[in-house]
Amino acid sequence: MNVLQTTSESAQVQAIAPRSFDAENHFYSKVLNAQIHPLAAFFLNLTPERIISRYCHLHPLADPHALQELIAYKPRVLHWGGVDLLHCTTAGGKREMVVVETNSSPSGHKSMPTPSDFDEQGSYRLLVERTFGPLISKIKPSKGVCAVLYDKNLMEVSGYAATLADYLGEEVFLVPSFESTFSKYAKFENNYLFIRQDPTQDEWMPVRAGLRYVTQRPWNRIPVNCRTLLFNPILACLAGGRNKLIAAKAYDLFNAEIAPAGLEVRIPETLRDVSQAEVPYLVKSLGGHAVVKVPYSNAGQGVFTITSDRDLEQFMEQEFPYDNFIVQSLIGNYQWSSEGTRGRFYQVGTIPSKKNRIFVADLRMMIGSSPEGYRPVAFYARKAKEPLVDSLEGTSATSSEMLVTNLSVKLGDEAWGTDPGRLLIFDRRDFNTLGMGLDALIDGYIQSILAINAIDRFAVSLLNSKGRFRLKLFRSLNNDARLLDEILVDGNLS
16 A cells, blocks of 8 residues: 655645646646546536536436526525545446535545646645635735645645646745644734744734635634635535535435425435434334444544444443434445435446456545636546455454545544555546446536535535524534534634
């Protein structure tokens, strides 16, 4: 396993100058020499009107006018996101893309082949020009510098900074934002963000706008009521972008709203606000096969696939920092998937290898808002470590190794690695192994639109008339004392 590392040790603020983008530093090596698959390039160039026409042709109960409004929706909180989707089917052959989770600080650009040999920055440029750029343009440069905040994934966040520096024609500051060192380089005054390069000097620079790739409990050091433009703000995390429990509630509420239009955010059957003591009973209600998740974890952490009594015992023996969990139906092989209210779904998986092995692979669809509405920015797939099998009896691999696809590797408290060996990119070679076609990409895109709409609208409902976070309302929806203790609502108010 070739692991690329990002750690908090020796990380310092860097000033990234214009014309410093070097593709070798911001893309995986397999992406640098890849040719984007023609079908993927074709999908990127489809207009929303053509996508809607095709989707509604295959889903005749869907209202094209409602879909057009959802694509054109102008978000207030979640301006870009990455949605993880499973390619599923039933025994009757009904294929669907199912939303696993939505990420408010997603990665993906380093995994996306550039659409042209002359376009060095690829989807980095698309995100900055279409989505972040129009937001920044409303703020005068005299208000401060621009920054990229990060706590992992240095390869990609440095790409954001270099691309943004080119777009703005000025230095952009790359700021390590690990929990243990954040206060060395950043502070808040009256909820405005300030940064410094030298932690030994009291020379603070105001930040007029920041791109945030802070993924690990960002709410404990960045205030929810931050007045500096953050892309995306912390509220996006609490409202579902880093909170699977609230995301499930947001999807349910939004589904009730869009049901008359023949639309739905498809998610695994989800049981929310679950205590650890309740887990065995709920797993039993799903036929003994389930997925239990710590709602506020990400990067593959806090996910437990339960397919046996031993799996359940191991989960129950652990201690956790939070009180609430969610329990979801398990989508695995047909022989050991959960039986939900909508029937039994199972993984389509990859095309069989030469060794006749099928692997679970998910799809990450990254979309960003633009003047023309939400548009796809980047996408890639990840396969599981071990192949899918018909029976779990007698196999040395665990169900988790067959189902969990995340590439992040936790190396320590604030040390992360990435395993690119399981990455599947949308080039002429990897895409053919995924078993997906154009209609699957369109379905995944529509599901991503719906999921991000749901979370943004829910986030807006958590703001009062003055645009401040309604903590009491949030507590009533997510009454997890340990989480609530972590949330920094305001930063250094005078």
